[in-house]
Amino acid sequence: MNRRLQLLTAITAFAALATLLSSQPLRADPPDVIASYRFAPQISRIHLLGNPGHELNVYGTFDFTRGWEYHNNPPSIARYADFENVHAWAHNPLSLAPSLSVDAIFNLSGLKGVELPAASIFEVYKFAGKNHEGDDVEFFASVLGPWLYLRGQSTFANHPDHGWQMNAFARQRPFADFDEDGDVDAEDLAAWTERAGVWTGMNDANGDNFQTGADLLHWQQQLGETPPAAAAFEAAINAATASSATAIPEPHALTLLAAAAAALVSSHCERPTPPSAPAPKRSP
Numbered sequence: 001m002n003r004r005l006q007l008l009t010a011i012t013a014f015a016a017l018a019t020l021l022s023s024q025p026l027r028a029d030p031p032d033v034i035a036s037y038r039f040a041p042q043i044s045r046i047h048l049l050g051n052p053g054h055e056l057n058v059y060g061t062f063d064f065t066r067g068w069e070y071h072n073n074p075p076s077i078a079r080y081a082d083f084e085n086v087h088a089w090a091h092n093p094l095s096l097a098p099s100l101s102v103d104a105i106f107n108l109s110g111l112k113g114v115e116l117p118a119a120s121i122f123e124v125y126k127f128a129g130k131n132h133e134g135d136d137v138e139f140f141a142s143v144l145g146p147w148l149y150l151r152g153q154s155t156f157a158n159h160p161d162h163g164w165q166m167n168a169f170a171r172q173r174p175f176a177d178f179d180e181d182g183d184v185d186a187e188d189l190a191a192w193t194e195r196a197g198v199w200t201g202m203n204d205a206n207g208d209n210f211q212t213g214a215d216l217l218h219w220q221q222q223l224g225e226t227p228p229a230a231a232a233f234e235a236a237i238n239a240a241t242a243s244s245a246t247a248i249p250e251p252h253a254l255t256l257l258a259a260a261a262a263a264l265v266s267s268h269c270e271r272p273t274p275p276s277a278p279a280p281k282r283s284p
Contacts, residue, residue: 031067031082036207037148037170039088040182043227044168046090046105049153050161058102058168059180060088061207064141064148066123081113081125081141105154105164106139107131113141117243122236126244133157139166140241142233146172149233169227174206176219184222192219 044058063084070077086109088102103109110132113125123143131137131154139152148170155163169182178188178195180202192203196211205215 026070031065033066034063035065036061036063036085036173038173038175038177038207040169040171040175040177040227041180043182043230044150044170046100046102046164046166046168049155049163049165056090056092056100058088058090058166059099060086060102061173062086062088062108062170064143079115079123081115081127083108083111085109102166104132106137106152106166111137116140116240118236118240119243120236120239122233122240124237124240126241127152135163140237142236144228144233144236147228148172149228149230151234151237167230169230171227174215174218174222176205176215176222178203178205178219183226184219184224188219189216192216 038061039058041057041059045055046058047053047055063086065082065084067080068077069080086103088108089099090102090105091099107129108127111127111129113127116124116126118124121144125141125143126138127141128138134157136155136157137152139150142149142151150166150168150170153163153165171177176184176188176192179191181187192215195203201209203211203215205218208214
């Protein structure tokens with residue numbers, strides 16, 4: 001009896017250990033995509049919930065990392081996304097009010113995204129958690145080619161009816177949008193020429209912190225490019241969210257394995273012992 005109890009205890013301990021390990025995803029190293037992006041300020045905004053008139057433009061850059069990780073709960077391989085090197089701020093160019101850190105509001109660099117089943121040419125990732133102030137944060141990143149669209153909000157912990165709403169476009173660098181309106185046209189060349197030697201940062205298309213002929217070459221290559229319609233990104237996010245909500249969760253494989261093993265041991269332990277054969281009679 002003690003031996004059977006020890007076996008059951010060992011199986012239970014193994015299942016508990018396996019469950020603990022399964023909660024830690026294993027990531028492929030290095031990630032398969034690491035790209036640098038720059039916001040298009042004139043078409044990227046955040047505003048206070050309930051007060052859409054109080055809008056701020058979004059400026060700055062970030063890196064967007066995508067890769068694959070293995071989960072044991074249930075056994076699967078899923079794609080993840082991370083924000084790194086976030087240098088972004090929200091500002092009203094017509095106001096003297098100080099800029100706000102986008103990373104502080106939405107905790108971009110502190111949350112991990114999981115890919116949702118988009119079933120389209122878009123990649124859609126969901127991020128959820130809290131910022132450093134304890135506010136709830138949920139946002140989505142939708143990717144199409146070199147463009148990335150962010151939609152989300154933070155909800156103040158002390159005022160659930162208030163928070164920040166974000167709808168922002170960013171394009172993978174190099175990006176020759178020198179006048180920051182989201183497209184690449186003749187006005188960008190005019191802005192680049194006017195600021196030559198003065199506003200180096202705004203004339204830097206490839207992110208090398210210098211204004212050179214390479215930036216002008218990127219303008220020539222991207223001339224005529226415009227951002228995709230926000231409605232297309234919104235539709236992709238809505239479809240992916242709906243598809244994810246209707247997905248049927250799979251059973252926990254390790255729990256089933258442990259239960260099956262325990263049942264087998266229990267069945268073996270409770271099996272009745274066959275009657276002993278009668279002893280042979282001795283010859284007189």
